[in-house]
Amino acid sequence: MTHAYDLAREAFAAWGVETEAAIAATLAVPISVHCWQGDDVGGFERRSGTSGGGIQATGNHPGRARSPDELRADLDFAFSLIPGRHRLNLHACYPDTPEAPDRDAIEYRHFAPWVDWARDRGLGLDFNPTFFAHAKSDDNLTLSHPDAAIRDFWIEHGRRCRGIAARIGRELGCQTVNNIWVPDGSKDTPVDRMAARRRLEASLDAIMADPHDRACLLDAVESKLFGIGVESMTVGSHEFYLGYAVRRGIALCLDMGHFHPTESLADKLSAVALSVPDILLHVSRPVRWDSDHVILLNDDLLALAQELVFAGLLPQTRIGLDYFDATISRTAAWVIGVRNMQKALLRAFLMPQTRLKAAEARLDLTERLVLTEEARDLPFGAVWSEVCARVGMPVGEALLSQLAAYQARVAVRG
Ligand code: RNT
Numbered sequence: 433m434t435h436a437y438d439l440a441r442e443a444f445a446a447w448g449v450e451t452e453a454a455i456a457a458t459l460a461v462p463i464s465v466h467c468w469q470g471d472d473v474g475g476f477e478r479r480s481g482t483s484g485g486g487i488q489a490t491g492n493h494p495g496r497a498r499s500p501d502e503l504r505a506d507l508d509f510a511f512s513l514i515p516g517r518h519r520l521n522l523h524a525c526y527p528d529t530p531e532a533p534d535r536d537a538i539e540y541r542h543f544a545p546w547v548d549w550a551r552d553r554g555l556g557l558d559f560n561p562t563f564f565a566h567a568k569s570d571d572n573l574t575l576s577h578p579d580a581a582i583r584d585f586w587i588e589h590g591r592r593c594r595g596i597a598a599r600i601g602r603e604l605g606c607q608t609v610n611n612i613w614v615p616d617g618s619k620d621t622p623v624d625r626m627a628a629r630r631r632l633e634a635s636l637d638a639i640m641a642d643p644h645d646r647a648c649l650l651d652a653v654e655s656k657l658f659g660i661g662v663e664s665m666t667v668g669s670h671e672f673y674l675g676y677a678v679r680r681g682i683a684l685c686l687d688m689g690h691f692h693p694t695e696s697l698a699d700k701l702s703a704v705a706l707s708v709p710d711i712l713l714h715v716s717r718p719v720r721w722d723s724d725h726v727i728l729l730n731d732d733l734l735a736l737a738q739e740l741v742f743a744g745l746l747p748q749t750r751i752g753l754d755y756f757d758a759t760i761s762r763t764a765a766w767v768i769g770v771r772n773m774q775k776a777l778l779r780a781f782l783m784p785q786t787r788l789k790a791a792e793a794r795l796d797l798t799e800r801l802v803l804t805e806e807a808r809d810l811p812f813g814a815v816w817s818e819v820c821a822r823v824g825m826p827v828g829e830a831l832l833s834q835l836a837a838y839q840a841r842v843a844v845r846g
Pocket residue numbers: 468473487523560613654656687714723754
């Protein structure tokens with residue numbers, strides 16, 4: 433134990449906070465690490481796909497993973513710098529197979545190498561159907577497409593993904609989240625929103641019709657506000673999916689980048705938690721038109737983590753990350769983002785929650801404000817350094833040099 437941590441422990445104890453309990457609680461939270469940061473949402477389908485769907489990774493930094501083996505090596509490196517046990521969030525466009533199955537023909541076996549890899553490392557897996565980057569999604573319409581043949585193609589994809597996710601969960605003995613996000617929307621003002629939303633609902637119902645064991649599969653649906661090419665209307669809006677998740681009793685996925693900039697996800701959590709059984713988070717950072725910048729340890733993230741902890745929402749929440757930056761080291765982007773999520777949770781656990789809530793209950797809003805503002809000066813950094821030191825992981829300059837050394841190795845990929 434370092435001297436700095438000793439002092440920090442005493443400083444927090446004076447506020448009635450036990451650092452050891454906060455450390456243990458933080459390390460108990462699994463983060464689902466998104467595979468798609470490793471290759472700019474490219475995938476490994478061995479088919480000539482078109483990118484699209486209004487999501488876009490920009491940048492050309494060297495080192496993009498070009499195969500499942502490279503992606504797994506990069507993930508192994510990233511996980512070696514992330515304390516705790518976590519999960520990998522896989523997209524259906526990342527099969528590991530010599531064949532080139534189309535989206536309506538994928539099977540569990542195409543993803544089996546990922547499951548073996550995860551099992552070896554004690555990682556959980558989550559899954560996502562891929563409703564973009566495909567000729568049949570070029571109109572930015574999939575499950576709500578007016579053409580029934582195109583809807584049926586995507587319904588089959590969705591059904592198969594649920595089956596694959598359930599099998600993954602069964603194989604690993606650990607519930608797999610299958611999150612549905614579709615790009616469907618309209619560039620210009622539509623005249624029949626209702627028809628589009630009815631079609632999306634009917635398609636989702638068809639996908640959800642197959643029964644699966646909830647212990648293996650947790651269904652989630654993700655809303656969005658707008659995207660490139662779908663500026664005027666998103667079929668799967670927040671209200672649409674909030675209602676759908678409530679009606680179905682499934683998880684609602686809230687992406688931090690999918691709301692108006694002044695809306696706060698931290699504020700939404702307790703509101704939706706009263707109506708949906710489970711919440712999936714896509715922790716992200718919107719900047720201008722983009723909803724997917726690398727997450728920072730900023731006020732939004734701190735507020736989100738504090739709400740999860742203070743409102744007791746962690747048991748019904750799955751935390752996944754969702755961003756992609758191709759202008760920096762992709763492995764560094766993972767490590768920075770996951771560690772920031774963990775730091776935010778640690779800070780939340782280290783806050784004098786009991787005293788804050790008591791002050792608020794007494795309507796002593798002055799004391800609440802004094803507490804929140806004085807707490808900012810507490811030595812959170814010394815506790816995080818201790819977390820890393822105990823598992824032999826670097827911080828600061830040492831972290832920088834390990835990230836740089838790995839990036840130098842993968843840069844030769846071009
Ligand atoms: C898109 C959604 C979705 C994707 C991933 C790749 O706006 O956020 O979650 O980012 O499925």
